[in-house]
Amino acid sequence: MTLLSVQEVGKRFDDGAAVRWVLQDVTCAVAAGATVALCGPSGCGKSTLLNLMAGILVPDAGSIHFRDPDRGSFNISAAGERQRVRFRRRRIGFIFQFFNLVPTLTVAENVALPLELNGLLNAAGKREQALARLAELGVAHCSDRFPNTLSGGEQQRVAIARALAHAPALVLADEPTGNLDGDNAGRVVDLLWAAVRDAGSALVIATHNERIAARADTVIELA
Numbered sequence: 001m002t003l004l005s006v007q008e009v010g011k012r013f014d015d016g017a018a019v020r021w022v023l024q025d026v027t028c029a030v031a032a033g034a035t036v037a038l039c040g041p042s043g044c045g046k047s048t049l050l051n052l053m054a055g056i057l058v059p060d061a062g063s064i065h066f067r068d069p070d071r072g073s074f075n076i077s078a079a080g081e082r083q084r085v086r087f088r089r090r091r092i093g094f095i096f097q098f099f100n101l102v103p104t105l106t107v108a109e110n111v112a113l114p115l116e117l118n119g120l121l122n123a124a125g126k127r128e129q130a131l132a133r134l135a136e137l138g139v140a141h142c143s144d145r146f147p148n149t150l151s152g153g154e155q156q157r158v159a160i161a162r163a164l165a166h167a168p169a170l171v172l173a174d175e176p177t178g179n180l181d182g183d184n185a186g187r188v189v190d191l192l193w194a195a196v197r198d199a200g201s202a203l204v205i206a207t208h209n210e211r212i213a214a215r216a217d218t219v220i221e222l223a
């Protein structure tokens with residue numbers, strides 16, 4: 001079953017002096033529960049495509065549809081800003097290369113944030129859920145600390161716990177191990193794969209790493 005369908009998508013950026021098409025005629029699909037590696041040289045548009053899939057950016061050509069189990073097909077590319085924010089909060093988990101944890105919130109509060117934004121569970125329930133996610137990723141001992149006191153590998157595990165807290169149908173990861181050393185990167189990837197499998201989420205992961213790409217069900221190569 002197709003979860004996300006990208007059809008003939010184009011995206012251009014206007015930097016004042018010139019208009020440049022970064023993506024042109026991109027067509028691809030993500031099946032529910034599948035793992036997809038997004039590959040290609042630096043600057044080819046991997047991050048841009050992830051941002052389009054999340055509804056953070058909107059395409060300048062083509063369309064992107066998300067098959068919502070509750071509401072049928074959702075046309076991300078035609079939706080307004082408010083609808084896209086709501087869609088993203090509920091359906092998407094995003095993992096960034098540099099973690100993007102909220103520095104003023106504790107680790108547990110960071111992981112509970114998607115539940116908070118979706119109005120899910122009471123305070124005790126949110127904390128319980130956050131602690132369970134953190135335990136699965138082996139960072140329960142960090143729960144009451146602030147992100148800046150954690151190692152890079154620990155921060156990325158917390159970021160994975162946060163991205164999965166609300167059981168999103170689609171997890172988008174933008175070079176999530178690009179900032180970690182080899183050993184840590186391997187461990188984080190193992191945990192990410194286990195976490196999406198347990199949650200039944202689909203995963204699209206932008207990566208330069210051939211070993212990560214080889215683990216995915218399918219590879220999308222951007223020229």
Ligand SMILES: Nc1ncnc2c1ncn2[C@@H]1O[C@H](COP(=O)(O)OP(=O)(O)OP(=O)(O)O)[C@@H](O)[C@H]1O
Nearest residue numbers: 013014015022040041042043044045046047048049
């Ligand atoms: N907001 C923007 N305004 C203008 N140009 C942009 C903008 N965002 C991205 N670009 C350009 O679009 C191209 C694709 O960028 P993108 O970040 O998607 O590449 P990428 O494949 O993720 O690269 P990397 O592997 O280095 O992360 C680049 O040439 C970049 O300079």
Ligand SMILES: [Mg+2]
Nearest residue numbers: 046047048174
């Ligand atoms: Mg990128």
